[in-house]
Amino acid sequence: MTPVAAGGEPCENPPMQIGPHSIEPALVLAPMAGVTDKPFRQLCRRLGAGLAPSEMLSADPGLWDTPKSRARMDHRGESGPISVQIAGYDPAMMANAARHNVAHGADIIDINMGCPAKKVCKRDAGSALMRDEPLVAGILEAVVEAVPVPVTLKTRTGWCAEHRNAVRIAQIAEQAGIAAIAIHGRTRDQKYNGLAEYDTIRAVKNAVTIPVFANGDVDSPQKAQEVLRVTGADGLLIGRAAQGRPWIFREIDHFLRTGETLPAPPSGQIGGWLSEHLDGLYTLYGERRGVRVARKHIGWYADGHPDQARFLKTAMTLESAREQLAAVRGYFGLGCGVAAVAA
Numbered sequence: 001m002t003p004v005a006a007g008g009e010p011c012e013n014p015p016m017q018i019g020p021h022s023i024e025p026a027l028v029l030a031p032m033a034g035v036t037d038k039p040f041r042q043l044c045r046r047l048g049a050g051l052a053p054s055e056m057l058s059a060d061p062g063l064w065d066t067p068k069s070r071a072r073m074d075h076r077g078e079s080g081p082i083s084v085q086i087a088g089y090d091p092a093m094m095a096n097a098a099r100h101n102v103a104h105g106a107d108i109i110d111i112n113m114g115c116p117a118k119k120v121c122k123r124d125a126g127s128a129l130m131r132d133e134p135l136v137a138g139i140l141e142a143v144v145e146a147v148p149v150p151v152t153l154k155t156r157t158g159w160c161a162e163h164r165n166a167v168r169i170a171q172i173a174e175q176a177g178i179a180a181i182a183i184h185g186r187t188r189d190q191k192y193n194g195l196a197e198y199d200t201i202r203a204v205k206n207a208v209t210i211p212v213f214a215n216g217d218v219d220s221p222q223k224a225q226e227v228l229r230v231t232g233a234d235g236l237l238i239g240r241a242a243q244g245r246p247w248i249f250r251e252i253d254h255f256l257r258t259g260e261t262l263p264a265p266p267s268g269q270i271g272g273w274l275s276e277h278l279d280g281l282y283t284l285y286g287e288r289r290g291v292r293v294a295r296k297h298i299g300w301y302a303d304g305h306p307d308q309a310r311f312l313k314t315a316m317t318l319e320s321a322r323e324q325l326a327a328v329r330g331y332f333g334l335g336c337g338v339a340a341v342a343a
Contacts, residue, residue, distance in 0.1 A: 015050070016211050016235045018108060018179050019150030021081040023050040025253040026235030027224075028182070029242060030215055031056055031085045031110070031154070038074055039280025040297075043273060044242060048249030050235075051083055053110050059088025059097035071284055073104055081107035085154065089129065091138040095146035102147045108179075109147055111140065113155040113169070130159050136169060140176035150179035154215075154237075157200040158187045170204045170212075178210060182237050185216035201231040213237045219248075221255030228256075244300025246273065267305070271332025274301045278325055287321045298328060305331075 015024030029036055029044045029052040036044075041052035055072050063069055075082050084106040086097045098109045113129045113136065129136055144151045153173050158164035170181050183204055185196030196216030205212045215237035218224050224236055242248050247265055254262050265273075277297060282290035295316050302308045302315075311331045318324045 016180070018051075018081075018152060018211065021107060021150065023081075023235065025050045025249070025256075026211075026213075027249050027252055028213060028235060028237045029053065029249075030182075030237040030239030031112070032239050032243075035243060035296075037071065037281075037293075038078060038284055039277055040246065042078060042280065043277050044246045044249060045079055047247045047273070048251075048253050049238075049242075049246075050249075051081065051108075053083035053085050053108075056085045056087045056112050057097070057101065059086050059090070059093045061093075061096065061100070064100070073101070074284065075105045083108035083110050083152070085110040085112050086143075087112040089135070089139075091135075091142035094139050095142040098143045098147045098151070102149055106149065108150050108152060109143060110152045110154060111143060111178075113153060128159075130155065130165060130169060131163070133165070133168060133172060137172050137176060140173055140178055144177040151177070152180045152182070153178050154182045154184070156184045156187055157197065161187055163187075164200055166200050167203050167207045170208045170210075174208045174210050180211040180213065180234075181208070182213035182215050184237075185214065198227060198230045201233060205232045205234075211235065215239065218252075221252045221261060224252045225256060244297065244303055246277075268333045270301060271329055271334045274298070274328055274332065275325060275334070278321070278328065282321045288319075291319060291321055291324050294324060298324075302331070307331075 015022045016026035017023070025048065027048065027050050029041060029049045031053045033055050036052065036055050041054070044052050057069060057072055064073070082105055084101040086094060086101065086109060088094045088097060094111070101109060129139070140153065155166060155169055157166045164187065166183055173181050181204070183201045185198050185201055186194070198214065201212065201214045211234040213235045214227050214231045214233035218227055218236050218238050219241035227233070227236065238248060251262050254260065278294050281294050284290065285293055298315055299312055302312060315324065315327050318327060
């Protein structure tokens with residue numbers, strides 16, 4: 001993706017190619033456990049994301065039959081290409097997980113080597129793998145060889161400030177046949193604290209020929225333009241800034257193509273998107289769990305709106321889908337009517 005020139009003049013905005021798949025625009029929803037489930041992915045795709053990978057799935061087959069994993073493996077109704085992210089530490093197990101997910105509809109397999117969560121890293125998975133470059137090579141080679149679809153990689157700049165090895169990891173990835181790589185501009189020990197640094201991402205871009213996604217602190221069209229300029233990246237991953245604001249993808253795409261800023265969506269339109277999102281959650285999880293999962297999303301959508309605290313005090317206590325949806329629609333000015341709610 002090429003940003004608009006200085007001064008707001010539009011310019012070329014080519015799609016990114018991942019294997020046979022054209023990612024247009026080259027704006028991708030970053031996988032986030034507990035957030036990027038199917039209803040959220042579908043909404044982000046409709047509102048401008050070029051790709052929306054699944055939540056992270058464990059490579060351990062003993063965990064695949066849990067309700068959580070079954071929901072994460074449900075891709076019915078999603079528009080392609082379908083990208084599934086897997087995490088683990090054993091090459092053979094990761095290869096098996098890749099084959100399993102391709103058999104269940106994955107068009108792209110994404111390997112997680114960026115998660116900083118303690119429960120993931122203590123199993124030597126996620127960003128912990130960056131400490132063992134030979135193991136990284138073994139995992140990447142095993143997964144690429146195991147499946148006929150493109151394999152991508154998500155990683156960080158390194159394990160810690162003294163051990164930034166994203167450039168070497170990217171070179172290993174390219175040699176292993178990885179089709180694209182995404183770099184979060186923080187080390188593992190930073191988690192999500194401090195500011196993302198982009199120098200390492202630029203160094204990765206200069207060291208490999210495969211497409212590179214920049215990730216970290218992209219929260220506006222103007223910041224997206226700046227990060228693309230500074231890093232030279234081919235595209236962007238957007239995570240936390242899309243929480244409660246899935247339309248950020250079309251805002252960024254429009255700005256990069258035209259140099260113009262889209263007006264903020266009216267409250268009623270936001271309420272309509274949230275209603276659609278909630279219906280999807282009730283359908284995927286069932287009413288009881290869907291209502292509970294919905295609460296965090298409602299909080300994100302309501303952020304910055306009038307009477308937010310008073311609304312959330314009530315909305316967070318509602319137990320039925322009908323009441324929750326009616327409260328949301330009323331708050332965003334859609335009246336008391338409700339959309340269809342799955343039992």
